[in-house]
Amino acid sequence: MPYAIDFEEIERKLFIIEQLAYASNDYCRINGLSLTASKLASSRGDYRLSATLSERWNGYYGQLTHYLSNNIIDCAIKTRIAQDFIQKHDDIDIADIDRRACNDMLLGKFADGESLASVRESCNKIVHATRADLKWQGNGDQANDGYEFWDGSFLLYGDKHRAQWQLQLFIKEWSIAMRQFHSILKEEVDWWNVWGL
Numbered sequence: 476m477p478y479a480i481d482f483e484e485i486e487r488k489l490f491i492i493e494q495l496a497y498a499s500n501d502y503c504r505i506n507g508l509s510l511t512a513s514k515l516a517s518s519r520g521d522y523r524l525s526a527t528l529s530e531r532w533n534g535y536y537g538q539l540t541h542y543l544s545n546n547i548i549d550c551a552i553k554t555r556i557a558q559d560f561i562q563k564h565d566d567i568d569i570a571d572i573d574r575r576a577c578n579d580m581l582l583g584k585f586a587d588g589e590s591l592a593s594v595r596e597s598c599n600k601i602v603h604a605t606r607a608d609l610k611w612q613g614n615g616d617q618a619n620d621g622y623e624f625w626d627g628s629f630l631l632y633g634d635k636h637r638a639q640w641q642l643q644l645f646i647k648e649w650s651i652a653m654r655q656f657h658s659i660l661k662e663e664v665d666w667w668n669v670w671g672l
Contacts, residue, residue, distance in 0.1 A: 478560070480553050482657045488546045493650035495539065496627035503624035504614065508532050510623060511613065532623075539625060540609060547629065547646075550653060551601035558595060561664055569595070572663065576656035582649045586641035594656045597649055600642050604631040610643065 502508075510532045558569050573594045583591035583600075591597055601607075610628035629644040 478556055480557050482557075482661060485550050485553055486654050486657055488550055489650040489653050492543060492546055492550075493647055495543065496625070496646045496650075499539070499625040499627070500614070503535070503622045506531065506535070506622075508535050508622055508624070509613075510536075510611075512622075536609075543609065543629065543646075544607060547601060551598040554594065554653060554656070555598045555602060557660065558598075561660065564668055567664055572656060572659045576659055577652045578655070580648050580652055581645065582652055583642050583644040586643075591642060591644070594652055597644060597652075600631050600633065600640075600644070603635070604633045604642075606632040608632075 507528075508531060509528065512528050561567060562569050576594055577592050579592065581590055581592055582594075582597050585591065591600070608630045609625045610630050611623050612626040613623050627646050629646055631642040631644055633640055
């Protein structure tokens with residue numbers, strides 16, 4: 476019997492991941508979070524303000540990075556495992572389900588300009604990345620009430636056969652495609668056959 480994967484748990488995680496991508500701009504604006512402002516305060520000799528700003532920024536950055544990294548990896552690995560065992564135990568076209576789930580949606584863009592529009596390939600890149608960063612964007616004058624926020628992209632770096640690659644994964648779109656992929660699986664896979672029952 477293959478692993479029993481809790482798709483509802485994955486979908487809950489994907490929902491929260493997507494909501495975090497939408498919420499970062501407002502959260503950082505309301506809380507005045509800016510790493511640049513902290514560095515500017517330090518350069519002006521205002522070390523107390525710099526320490527306060529830095530502590531707030533580091534708290535947000537650390538929690539967001541930790542949550543996203545762990546849960547994106549968890550969702551990707553479990554989805555890839557499901558894809559592989561479904562292909563071995565059911566006469567279903569996983570590539571067709573992938574295409575329908577993505578529905579021409581752009582999930583990411585490679586540094587060389589190539590587009591990513593596949594749940595399977597996105598999960599592969601997440602699993603095989605050797606480095607991952609959140610992409611931050613500034614809003615306004617960082618020295619005067621500007622703030623920085625996560626723009627909803629996950630930057631993945633790795634190599635394949637000694638060729639370096641870099642992918643900007645668009646988390647909002649990826650979450651939508653992943654949930655759609657799981658929804659189609661739930662409807663179309665013969666789970667009794669997959670589980671050998």
